[in-house]
Amino acid sequence: MIHKIVAQVTRNIELRSEDTRKQYLDLMAQMAQEKPTRGQLGCTNLAHVMASQDDVGKLILKDTTSGLNVGILTAYNDMLSAHQPYYRYPEMIKQQLYKYGISAQVAGGVPAMCDGVTQGYAGMELSLFSRDAIALSTAVGLSHQSFDAMVLLGICDKIVPGLLMGALRFGHLPAIFLPAGPMATGISNSEKAQVRQAYVEGKVGDAELLESEVSAYHSPGTCTFYGTANSNQMLLEAMGLMLPGSAFEQPDSNVREKFNEEGCEQIAHNAQLSMHKQNSAIQLGHLVNAKSIVNAIVALLATGGSSNLTIHWIAIAKAAGIQLTWQDMHDLSQVVPLICKVYPNGSADINAFHKLGGTAYVFNELLHAGLMHGDVLTTTQKTLAQDVIHSTRHWQNYYAKKVKSAQQKQVLATVKMPFDEKGGLTLLSGNIGQAIIKVSAVKPEHRIIRAQAKVFLDQLDVIKAFQNNELNHDVVVILKGQGPKANGMPELHKLMPVLGSLQDHGFKVALLTDGRLSGASGKVLSAIHCVPEAAAGGFIDLIHDGDTVVINAETGEMNVLNVDWHERTPQYKNIKQKGVGRELFSVFRKHVTPADKGAISIDWDE
Template sequence: MHPRVLEVTQRLIERSRPTRERYLALIDAAASEGPQRGRLQCANFAHGVAGCTSTTDKQRLRLMDEANVAIVSAYNDMLSAHQPYEHFPELIKQALREIGSVGQFAGGVPAMCDGVTQGEAGMELSLASREVIALSTAIALSHNMFDAALYLGICDKIVPGLLLGALRFGHLPGVFVPGGPMPSGISNKEKAEVRQLFAEGKATREQLLESEMKSYHSPGTCTFYGTANTNQMMVEIMGLQLPGSSFVNPYTPLRDELTREAARRAARMSRQGGEFMPLGRIIDEKAIINSVVALNATGGSTNHTLHIPAIAQAAGIQLTWQDMAELSEVVPLLARVYPNGKDDVNHFHAAGGVGFLVRTLLEAGLLHEDVNTVAGHGLQRYTREPFLEDGRLAWRDGSAQSLDESILRPVSRPFSAEGGLRVMQGNLGRGVTKVSAVAPEHQVVEAPARVFHDQAELAAAFKAGELERDFIAVVRFQGPKANGMPELHKLTPFLGVLQDRGFKVALVTDGRMSGASGKVPAAIHVCPEAIDGGPLARVRDGDLIRVDGIEGRLEVLVDPTDWAAREAVAAPEDKGVGCGRELFAFMRAAFSSAEQGASAFTSSLEGLK
């Protein structure tokens, strides 16, 4: 093992020991009680099986040696990624009946699309939806009828939310079931060019719409390497999905057979199945470290600097941004997938995908191999890839070489010696940046500040021709407590155009830019956030700011005496009304800082300490 990976892992184990021990004691106590439905009163049990349309299922549920598998799904047919889940429950139930088990649809969780709500009022509910999904998952499992669970979810906040909820029932075995990406549409290069032309007023709305619909064109996950596909890569490497299953396209025979096998694995991992392995024993410190290594090796979504710490905490593990950044220093960048490259996740999968990635990282000692997974003990199993042999699912050794080194490379020939994730800190607070897609000449920017209180203000200034110069955009009051921390994707085309015109530009914000952020340097998730009186609330137009992605510095270059004497500006008038935002005011007030996962559950998990 690489000494840095060992060092960070051991430090994480020691730091987490009290809370991890408490968490394991909780799930072990729950697991020791046996099948919960066997302890229900007769009327309670009757309610739990009344909806079964199969008499055989009802009879099996009366037998405590038969496994009942919960299905928790984020299906809706508005999200392209989740539309394929419509037919998964029947596949799952039939696969379980064939092995003498039962599947019950335990509950649905909401699934919103950040792509649809981008720049709209609904985006202010996006991060909060993660907490709602966790709560919905807990409600689905609260009936105590189940011996294992299948979690059907893909996109941005959905997989983290499912995991947060599932870990509170960590005594249950659990398998995550992907749906797969849509087939590739037009090239990402062409799509990005049309977006920039539209931002400059050189393309019509009709041309932009045609381009977007050729890109997002069918059921399946969007094919760029944003948060959704980072989720899939991450949960596979954490051992929560079947090997090689993340990027198999929907509505294919292989996809359907992988879904059936996920159901069978969940049943086998139950106490009745004889291979008992609860979810809380799969997600441990080593699995968390593996997820961070994979995030860095692939240049994945910066949203996971929020999600992975929150997930870790739900399992009693105290991960920090510093841990993540120290791993980034020694984990090479092995993948270039749009927006960090020109190709999409289908090309990544064809080039060797997760199997090759795991193989080369294991050989370099950068991943822990001795971990529990849904496929059995040992991460070596995840170097294999699935295929159909006479209609039956089988696995074979994955590629030992990348089939396209413009997309995926071995550790010996990386795109960069480091992952590109850094903690940014200085007198403006602490944040994170991802420099894997930022050209070296743009990684350090020193320029006057231009302050905005939302992305619409920046867009208006661009269209008015006020930004044709070097500047650093400070977009504040965008943190979790202020307005729910919406993504600020609408900034990307404008800042990208200005950078292409030769101006030195960067972004500093207490908000998010997500996994689709690209070539413009950005210090994001800055905390303390402005609404809490953080330093961003004291920045004025014209202040000289330095964003140094190489050294990880985030500083305002103002006389220290003058800076200390400044008062923070007040937050703009609260606009958190409409589109349901007022319903989430209590949650915004409860959110922790970005560094603590921007979670409403931080205080509720204090009992682990």
């Protein structure tokens, strides 16, 4: 039986979304065709679709009454480790689908930038907006109206949300994500963090830091910590948009190859079923519904996943006509316990998590506790509950080696005996506004602070203040002007070694910002995504040096004490963002919604 709070939150979302969801589904029904989509094209148009294909592909494409064509949207590039494995996927997909009399074409490529490369530099200010650019690129690729199903190739931070947002506007088609998996384990994430902290303290130099970093990030595949990229994969699997158990298999494994073959077979069956039997239930726009969105958020909370997804999944839901809120997430967090510890929440990496039971274990625990909707249909044409049974058997088949229970207990807990009674994310509210805290990696003794504010406008100024010993006291660092409207809401990870060092030296430390930290948010109490942001007239802009700030992740309090906002004047000044292409995104900054509304610069309803 489903937990009453999970059921209530789901019902609240459904009621709130009744009109917008109906409008979305009506639009998808209008877009659906009774025969292959390209059958609506004129002969000249169709000739352009066929021109580049081999003889087998041309023969299938010429059959506009029953021949099906799958569009591939790929985020391949060979600069970024997570997407480099996608190099040969399109040809593999094409050859696999030929077995079923179905053709496939790369409908389009989408940009895939890496926050790990741009951290602390101007390019990071394009990062969040790249999500909407990816959604637009996905729509451009699919706008040729030549496809009957979709295969989506993307993994990392903004890529998965962007692909899904764009694909949902073609939600009358079936779709599947094919992941590529994490790189092999390098040096431990805790070792890497220690070297970073030693670097900011001046104890090691560039050579030692670089050697550490390349020992951590060393081969194709996603980063092995549980950041936004791997959180994306967790949530996609929880929603049933990829094969069960496929999220975290490494790129070069035989199991990954088998998953890819099975994924192609699945999308072939779904395309045939959707077209010839008109089974709309397995079309993307129906698979993504209030229940599957709730399942995704529950999985995020239970595993202590990325805070970025509190923004992205609101945007994804909106693309499907579903109105999700931070309050929904907060309400779920009160009853969904933390049952997973993967770095930065623990010492294990994602490979260890996978080998110890992975998604099959987590979803099985949550389903048995009534915390996930087991009846939602997935891309396998089965229910999530049925998928988990299959995935559990798969895990047992491929990982027959016994693991010590002590090792497993360091990574995975039960719902009845969790690592924390509440989920890994908390909503803060108070006279400053609202913010999100990722508490899963923050020790209980660091979750409450009352200290004086120190206000900054640039993260580099925070680092300079640290280097000048100006932060050697209990402090709440206020970093404002970092929201989506101001400068695209960059991630602020260069601050983590600095603040972590202060905390390790015995000071009480917290960060309050309208910017982001994402899945790598660590041991320092960090109130992020603050709304309203400074650029939108938020009260964060009125905080002064020396103000007493209280942040309490246990009670959800976020306040400045003894302040009258009416006596203060705004300090924020708009700075034109130019260089590294930032000026091209000025329209995004002008039209973007607040973080709690998904930071969306696309108007679905125009």
